[in-house]
Amino acid sequence: MAITAGLSAAAASAPMSVFAEDEQILIQSDFEAGIGLPWYALETEPARQDFDISDGTYNVEILNNDGPESRWDLSLRCKDLVIRKGHTYKVHWEVNSSKEGEMYTMIGNNSGVVEVWHNNSGNDNYNQTWECVKIAKGDNTFDAEFTAKEDIDNAIWEFQYGGQGVYQPHDCFPNGTVLKFDNLSLIDTTGGYSIDSDNNDWGVVRPESNVRLNQIGYYPQLEKRASYVTDADKPLDFEIRDRSGNVKYTGKTKVFGSDPDSGTGKTTTVKIGSQIVTRLKDSGSNVHIIDFSDFKTEGTYTIFVKDTVGVNGTQVMNSKNANDTKLSGDKLLWRNPVTMKTYTMNESSTFRIDRNIYDDQLLKDSINYFYQNRSGVPIESEYITSGDKSALAHSRYGHNLDMAYVQSKWYKSYSSDFSEGEKDKQIDVTGGWYAASDHGKYVVEGGFSVWTLQNAYEFSKRRGNTRKWTDGTIAVPENKDNAPDILDEARVELEWMFKMINEDGFVYHSVQDHKWAGFPITPWMDDTQQGFEPVRIVRPPTYAATFNMIACAAQASRLWKGIDDDFSEECLQNAQNSWKAIMAKQSNWDVNRGYHYKDPYFAPSEYGVNNIFGDTYVVDDAYWAACELYATTGDADYYDFLKDYKNCNDPSGQDKAFSLTSCLRGGENDRSFGSFNWGNTAGLGTLSLYLSDKTSSADRKTIANSIQNIADQYLIQMSKEGMGIPYKSMTTEDYIGGDKPEFTGYEYGSNSFVINNAMVLAYAYDTDNGKYIYRNGAA
Template sequence: MTAALLTAVLLTGGLALAPGAAGAQSAVDPAAATTPVRVNQAGYLPDGPKRATIVTAASEPLNWQLRSASGATAASGRTVVHGTDAASGEATHVADFSAFRKTGAGFVLVVGGWSSAPFDIRANLYDTLRTESLAFFYHQRSGTPIEASLVGPSYARPAGHLGVAPNQGDTSVPCQAGVCDYTQDVRGGWYDAGDHGKYVVNGGISVWTLVDSFARAKRAGTASALGDSTLRIPERGNGVPDILDEARWELDFLMRMQVPEGRPYAGMAFHKIHDAAWTGIPTRPELDPQPRELHRPSTAATLNLAATAAQCARVFRPYDSAYAKRCLSVARTAWTAAQANPALYAPDSDSTGGGPYNDTQVTDDFYWAAAELYAATGERAYRDAVTSSPWHTSADALTATGFNWADTAALGRLTLATVPNGLPTADIRRVRASVTAAADGHLATMAGQGYAVPIPANGYVWGSNSQVTNNAIVVATAYALTGQQRYRAAVLESMDYLLGRNTLDLSYVTGYGDTYARNQHHRFWAHQYDASLPNPPAGSLAGGPNSGLQDPVAQEHLAGCAPAACYIDDIGSYSTNEVTINWNAPLAWLAAFASERRHG
């Protein structure tokens, strides 16, 4: 569930929980940070920034020591007094030990008698996170068994939603009443989040991010790390880069959501498919008994299909030309259908059994789709659609709070900035300058904070960790355009925040760090409510602090929290602690970037 589900929660009184859930395993106390010395608990790269935040009201700099696992002092220095961090309300100092470039495990930073969590310094720090953050998507696949040989027995499960009892879909799904009078095969794809819904607008930004990650790595000459047989998925060894195989699982589903020729709204995409009523937690996918329904086509969903299918045509072409050709045909059809129906919006009231994902501004989606079609074809009609869009020159395409499924102009801007195209030289220069200017804004934001987070103090909203990661993608793109190391350093410091250098002294990524999120909101990874079920697998990113407190658990435990502290590791806190495909996708993008050794 993402922010789009807020309306549904308010209308339904929240999601059904397992009987006795209130007395289940307790959550981590959100205020129970173990030390005032906050570090990236996974560690640091030898050639990257190494900074820590110390919570202290001391008015003068303090001595710090970096100690090895044996207790020997490896480096020392003095903190810099930062002052009050607006998002956390804490008085902070910063210790910078970037000059230390030796490797090892079990380092601790000692300041004023306090020790940090232990951490490593090593060049391969992010290699495992690169693969495990991508493995999240195989775990989330619908319509196929999740094999024990690939994920281990705890995470293996039968295929969900293939029409095998008690499932009622997704191979022949009817529409909501009044939407259509036929059924459609919409099997496959990824479950969106902790529920079993599949939403085109959230699938669109997620699959775009994975494919863009590969395209970026290919431009950088580092795509082999994302190539064939790099992931534990059934398609490994087929000659196609594994990240593209994973993306194809979702792309195939998105194309199945296109309305067939000869039907009303032909060429458009159904907005979503999910259960007719909310299911409780836990509910294993293959045991979900709810009827499934297709929801009315929307312009936004159709443009997501057009954009991602066009990107598919461009990036898949060297590996599967027939598939790329099919993607381009789907993209063209979707674009034409969206032009014919430019204002068909998903209603915000359509929130029973799944989130509404309503969005009444789709000019940004038109811009994104046009940019992708132009990058794929070079055709004048799509170029004209790009250059005539108000988003093409708007600074609002890249904002301080970041892009998301409802605000997609940034995706078109990033594609035009990085993919060779026929725009005039001056136009390309302006587009690229807008990316570096946005990145500079994020760096300025980070410099003003005690924890160096690339979102402002008012940016701690539902899914704030995805705002962090998406802004870091903009910064990483600025690095690709300029080669300036300050951008790379800012990306790595964004990872520091996610992995423990934050007000909660907590890693938001399961399995990484000394203390990490482990009770994210999910119907199968529901160990907190059912000990026979697993916690989320390693590499799963929690949504993060959300000052809106839009669930009962958050409201009970977090009243009065500072924005950056509005998080609780409890399965019931869907507004702070869910997992979703569009949050893990940018984490995987950044992990691939951070794992690269070629940053001369």
């Protein structure tokens, strides 16, 4: 089940009291601010819907009502409600429909097993209102009142309007129907319970300061720049203050000007692809650059900008003045309309100037992410490096054993009872890391992460400084063994990947639940809480997953040699065996684009239930795998294969052997401004060759030149950005509904692009004639 939620930059809505009579317990009722959360649209493939929040209504369009089960395959849901037994509630809801039909609406628990109200029922007719509410074409308004007979701590209010199925003899609405929800109200007339808005902004997403900087900090001897957003068009004075508020440095900002990626500073009409779009002013008109590079004293500081202009005349959806600041003394204030917290927008968050900004807490916490996502084991507080350790730790865990049914075909969706699923073969896939979005475990996503961790160690090893990987900086249960801790963490995922190798030497693509739960759950949550029994499935083997395992195993083999020789040999054997198996099918995968319906070893790109991590071009993965095998063995056969690599799908011509690119076209990317990610892996092989002692001096020089060339492109882009990042927005097409609307902005995973591109800058500094400017860019 896919989940989408309406988000916006800001809102203007009244705060809610914690206790009150006749209390409105919904945080969003009229959508005037363009915010959906905590309402969100859900769909179960192949049922599809599109949504937007505009003109004060939450609008959904039914694209395909033919889901796998019933009317609940398409729905609109509000989460995190608290319902109390014996309390009386008044319900009001309005919907405008472009066509007549019907829908089922209920308030109950997440799974739908418990309902306290449905279909406008009252206290005396609950059992007589199981049929859907009839919806006329045009405006519809409904009111009801009920007394709850159950306590529900995490209740939902849901509208269901999908196709025919269980309990639903016909489609709720025909395809193409547009439903506009408005003025949704749930009032507790008894009082006492509401959604807590004090610490949850529910979609009011905006910076807490207009001074944007590196919140981790700056090196004393390197460049130090921050950005400030304001309507002021003249340079402004700024101060750097220590913890006690003492001024330690003063300077003047430099006006950079407008920067669309930093916000819309002026209401304007723009053409995006074939569409004409009006963008409302939602930010300051100008970005100012704050340069304090010559301030080198170590310590903890804030930046204060002396600005009396601030930001005015903004609008987000229907909310006028949404992001405006208010001058109070020398401070420019902005109040979050949901949490009611007030922020000083011309003062930065704290930051450090320090020689060790990246090798202490940031390093600990970033690697600790993987430990906390380990599957099938308890997570112990002594190995958690940040946050509320007692809350994050858990002795309960799921998926041990993690037994999953192997699927030989790509199913777009499964019914709740898994009746159409294959149950002929079950394998043990215990271990590894959970993905970021669910309790699935994905070889191609995990493979990229394994390479990143192992590469960090190999880079350090080449520079002769691996102390931080062995001195206890990294918190893992394996701290006391003789291996580098970062390799220990990568090994957790790598050993799971070995369990995914089938009898033919190919690697299964992923393991996951057969259906989305549709709401946050823990791995050990029981079936009654989910509303269905999740069946663990293993997706078919793929070329991409197989090459990922080969590459990571070959890389691991050389790094573990001399530490654990048995494991080193196991890694190499797995890599070489699978390489032999997949090369026997080279004519099948060495193509410009593969299709899963012709060859199931290609993972489909857009395929419904859960994540897939589709990849229809895998020659880049083959190059990566060959590079890793060559860097480990020095075998000429691998070199003969990799030296001829060239990505025919890359319009820039940069994606080729011994090179990096800045134009990714593969996996789920189409001309993205980056050098590598999980779906475009050739760059990983090139960087491994750069580090390898088996690479010839000529090839290494070619690689170094390419690294510097791409790094120069990132530096140029940084100079064009008001925020100074090595990344830019892109225009892409959304194929939902078949009409290919175009969108421009930062793509999914944009933060990872920034980090990966910064890695290229770091490598450029490492080259024989690396310039100091690359180090500044990476830092």
